[in-house]
Amino acid sequence: MRSPRADRPPRTGLPKAALALVVTTVLAGCATDHDDPVAGQSTDVPDEPVTITWQAAPFGNRGDDARVWLVEEFERLHPTIEVEVVSAPTNVDTNRAGLSTQIMGGSSTPDIYNGDVAWSAQMADAGLALPVDEYLPDDYFDGFDPAVVEAASYEGRTYGIPLTLDQAFLYYRTDLLEEHGLEPPTTWEVVAEQSRLLIDEGEVDHGIAYQGAAYEGLTAVTNEFVAAAGGGILDDALESPAIDDAPAHEAVEFMHGLGEEGLAPAGVSTFEEPESLQSFTNGQSAFLRNWAYAHATAEDPGMSEIAGDVGVTAMPAFEGQDTRASSVGGWNVYMNPHTENLGASLAFLTWITSPEIQAEMAERSSTVPTLDSVRESEEIRALSPVIAAAPDNDLVSRPTSTPHYTQVSQAVFSNVNAVLSGTEETGDALGEARGAVQSALDGRSL
Amino acid sequence: MTAHTQDPARDTAPERARTPRPAPRAGRAHRAATRTAWAYLTPTLVVVGAVTVFPVLFSLAMSFSHVDLSYSGFELEGPTLDNYVALLTSARWYSALAFTLFYTVVTVAVELALGTLIALVLERLTAGRGWLMALLLVPWAMITVVSAQLWAFMLNSSYGVISWFFDLVGLEVVILGEPAPAIAAVMIADIWKTTPFVAIIVLAGLVTIPREQYEAASIDGANAWHSFWRITLPQLTSTLAIAVLFRTLQSFGVFDLPFVMTGGGPGTATEPLALLGWRVMFQSLNLGAGAAIAVTTGGIVLIMCLLALKVFRAQVGEVRR
Numbered sequence: 216m217r218s219p220r221a222d223r224p225p226r227t228g229l230p231k232a233a234l235a236l237v238v239t240t241v242l243a244g245c246a247t248d249h250d251d252p253v254a255g256q257s258t259d260v261p262d263e264p265v266t267i268t269w270q271a272a273p274f275g276n277r278g279d280d281a282r283v284w285l286v287e288e289f290e291r292l293h294p295t296i297e298v299e300v301v302s303a304p305t306n307v308d309t310n311r312a313g314l315s316t317q318i319m320g321g322s323s324t325p326d327i328y329n330g331d332v333a334w335s336a337q338m339a340d341a342g343l344a345l346p347v348d349e350y351l352p353d354d355y356f357d358g359f360d361p362a363v364v365e366a367a368s369y370e371g372r373t374y375g376i377p378l379t380l381d382q383a384f385l386y387y388r389t390d391l392l393e394e395h396g397l398e399p400p401t402t403w404e405v406v407a408e409q410s411r412l413l414i415d416e417g418e419v420d421h422g423i424a425y426q427g428a429a430y431e432g433l434t435a436v437t438n439e440f441v442a443a444a445g446g447g448i449l450d451d452a453l454e455s456p457a458i459d460d461a462p463a464h465e466a467v468e469f470m471h472g473l474g475e476e477g478l479a480p481a482g483v484s485t486f487e488e489p490e491s492l493q494s495f496t497n498g499q500s501a502f503l504r505n506w507a508y509a510h511a512t513a514e515d516p517g518m519s520e521i522a523g524d525v526g527v528t529a530m531p532a533f534e535g536q537d538t539r540a541s542s543v544g545g546w547n548v549y550m551n552p553h554t555e556n557l558g559a560s561l562a563f564l565t566w567i568t569s570p571e572i573q574a575e576m577a578e579r580s581s582t583v584p585t586l587d588s589v590r591e592s593e594e595i596r597a598l599s600p601v602i603a604a605a606p607d608n609d610l611v612s613r614p615t616s617t618p619h620y621t622q623v624s625q626a627v628f629s630n631v632n633a634v635l636s637g638t639e640e641t642g643d644a645l646g647e648a649r650g651a652v653q654s655a656l657d658g659r660s661l
Numbered sequence: 662m663t664a665h666t667q668d669p670a671r672d673t674a675p676e677r678a679r680t681p682r683p684a685p686r687a688g689r690a691h692r693a694a695t696r697t698a699w700a701y702l703t704p705t706l707v708v709v710g711a712v713t714v715f716p717v718l719f720s721l722a723m724s725f726s727h728v729d730l731s732y733s734g735f736e737l738e739g740p741t742l743d744n745y746v747a748l749l750t751s752a753r754w755y756s757a758l759a760f761t762l763f764y765t766v767v768t769v770a771v772e773l774a775l776g777t778l779i780a781l782v783l784e785r786l787t788a789g790r791g792w793l794m795a796l797l798l799v800p801w802a803m804i805t806v807v808s809a810q811l812w813a814f815m816l817n818s819s820y821g822v823i824s825w826f827f828d829l830v831g832l833e834v835v836i837l838g839e840p841a842p843a844i845a846a847v848m849i850a851d852i853w854k855t856t857p858f859v860a861i862i863v864l865a866g867l868v869t870i871p872r873e874q875y876e877a878a879s880i881d882g883a884n885a886w887h888s889f890w891r892i893t894l895p896q897l898t899s900t901l902a903i904a905v906l907f908r909t910l911q912s913f914g915v916f917d918l919p920f921v922m923t924g925g926g927p928g929t930a931t932e933p934l935a936l937l938g939w940r941v942m943f944q945s946l947n948l949g950a951g952a953a954i955a956v957t958t959g960g961i962v963l964i965m966c967l968l969a970l971k972v973f974r975a976q977v978g979e980v981r982r
Contacts, residue, residue: 252732252733308940308943308944311943311944312939312943312944315943315946316943319730319734319735320734321733321734337946340730341730341731341946342730342731342732342733342734343730428924428926429924429925429926429927429928429929430924430926480818480819481818481833481835481838482817482818482819482824482835482837482838484835484838484927485817485818485835485837485838485923485926485927490817490819493819493820494819497819497820499819552732553732619945621944621945621946622945625753629926629928629929630928632926632927632928633927633928636835636838636839636840636927636928637839638839638840638927638928659747659750660747660751660753661747661748661751661753661754661937661941661945661947661950661954
């Protein structure tokens with residue numbers, strides 16, 4: 216009997232094919248690195264009809280979905296350009312994971328995408344965003360707050376177009392403050408003092424709600440507290456950790472004290488934006504640290520028990536300091552380095568950051584304008600109490616200019632969260648944070 | 662198609678079969694058949710290769726490389742052990758490993774014990790077993806992200822019903838805000854969800870055990886306790902091995918429950934390896950280290966499953982002797 220083995224096809228066929236697949240893929244990855252991936256493309260608005268894709272999660276703090284009317288209006292003014300909106304996941308991390316997979320894979324779409332302001336350095340370093348300043352006039356970024364441009368830059372180049380500026384505000388109860396003859400607080404000490412009084416009087420259960428869970432939001436909060444105390448997560452040169460210095464100790468100890476004394480809700484170490492907002496809107500907390508969007512919800516009678524009694528002011532400073540520190544948040548628009556529609560994309564980007572459109576966005580979608588001239592104009596400030604309070608904030612960028620910002624942030628929020636949840640002493644936790652930030656900066660951490 | 666339809670292929674086939682074939686031609690036909698078989702298999706092999714073999718090999722290669730990201734994609738430079746060194750020197754990785762191991766061992770053990778108990782009860786039920794099984798399967802059928810949201814809602818420190826109950830009995834604890842209670846909460850959510858799955862598997866094993874053995878045992882004077890240890894459990898071993906295997910694989914790769922309920926917090930107390938790997942890969946864009954996490958996790962789970970199988974096989978062998 217003949218062995219069936221004799222008739223087997225040569226066994227090397229498939230592994231060879233697999234090897235070829237591996238090799239071609241790796242080689243594709245090894246293709247020469249262009250300095251200018253869009254070389255040869257015109258920066259002018261094209262005459263021929265083109266379609267650009269814009270990946271963006273819904274944004275705007277009230278009313279219309281800003282994406283919809285922006286696109287409609289832009290297309291009316293630029294009949295040759297069609298903008299196709301691709302809806303992005305609202306979860307920032309899922310959004311980034313999807314985008315980086317797609318762009319790393321060499322996809323030419325989306326041409327442009329909304330990304331968190333904290334992404335710039337990382338996206339730039341990984342080749343996932345184009346240095347747009349190269350294709351824009353030299354003075355293009357002069358109209359934006361330096362903290363905003365800094366947050367959009369990496370190694371001297373600017374990668375993000377500031378679409379909306381988000382910042383933190385202190386929300387308070389106008390009814391309670393009025394009843395007890397109190398002024399809106401401008402320092403953290405006064406926030407604590409008024410909280411104590413309002414709790415003692417039985418008006419509220421807690422003083423101040425904020426975001427204390429172990430996530431990016433806590434890094435933004437810590438950044439503010441530490442900046443208000445005169446320090447920073449990194450030193451001024453953004454080269455080494457300052458999270459174990461005296462101002463940071465003072466700030467984190469203050470945050471810890473809020474919880475210890477019962478001025479912050481017991482669960483604050485699990486609060487993200489929705490939980491903290493809820494603690495305010497259901498009347499449990501007298502004060503709230505939150506972003507601009509919170510105002511519309513807190514004033515909506517359908518969602519809030521305290522609608523009509525909501526006041527908003529710039530973030531508090533610490534006594535003896537005058538920095539009313541607010542972290543910089545919001546959306547930048549980044550450009551895909553593989554875009555085949557440079558001219559059309561630039562036209563859209565410059566249009567949405569024009570003073571007229573920034574003003575219209577403030578009016579229709581209640582976003583805080585990124586252009587200083589627009590944000591600070593009387594007309595715009597009159598639009599909403601949030602926008603009115605914005606210029607009183609001192610904007611402090613998170614140390615996003617390192618490509619390892621994600622790891623830096625992880626080092627900060629996990630250790631500060633340990634303090635807030637009572638599992639570690641401030642001194643120990645910040646010592647650990649310093650070590651972890653250092654190894655993040657060195658590119659040694661996960 | 663009717664029998665009268667002209668089909669050249671069909672018409673010629675029987676004719677060819679009738680003709681006696683010379684030996685070399687038969688070999689050729691066999692080769693042709695083999696080729697045809699390969700041709701049919703190729704699409705499957707290509708798909709399996711593309712979605713399983715290639716990614717696994719590629720992750721392995723990536724885990725031993727520096728991954729340099731740029732406009733034109735990524736470049737693998739290596740080989741290097743740097744990614745593994747980064748893991749082995751990272752407290753976060755050890756914390757994730759410890760949590761994942763603890764989580765797997767505890768949840769699988771509890772689910773096995775509870776699942777077996779439930780299966781024993783179900784087996785004795787004469788009425789309503791179908792209904793009860795359907796009810797039991799509700800947690801298992803529910804999408805994990807949804808049930809995790811429900812748990813998070815019930816455990817929420819401000820308005821959660823469980824927190825309210827804890828308050829009522831004077832226990833002041835922020836369940837998802839402190840490491841020990843948070844770990845317990847995530848594990849309970851897993852046990853709640855997956856015990857029914859184990860129960861159904863065990864029940865399937867139980868019904869195959871012949872009744873006569875129990876009758877014989879009771880005639881010999883064995884009580885229920887003895888029957889369970891001497892008859893039921895030994896014959897359930899292979900069923901339990903399957904349950905343990907499935908559960909270990911799944912439990913070791915847990916992602917969704919902690920992702921939704923705690924985000925891995927407080928601190929990194931409930932961050933499993935899968936969540937860490939995803940974060941390192943797609944938040945830090947640290948592809949090399951992310952691949953190293955995936956490879957080590959895969960390796961560990963493989964070893965655990967082999968060990969589990971070995972233990973069960975040894976037991977089965979003992980019984981047969």
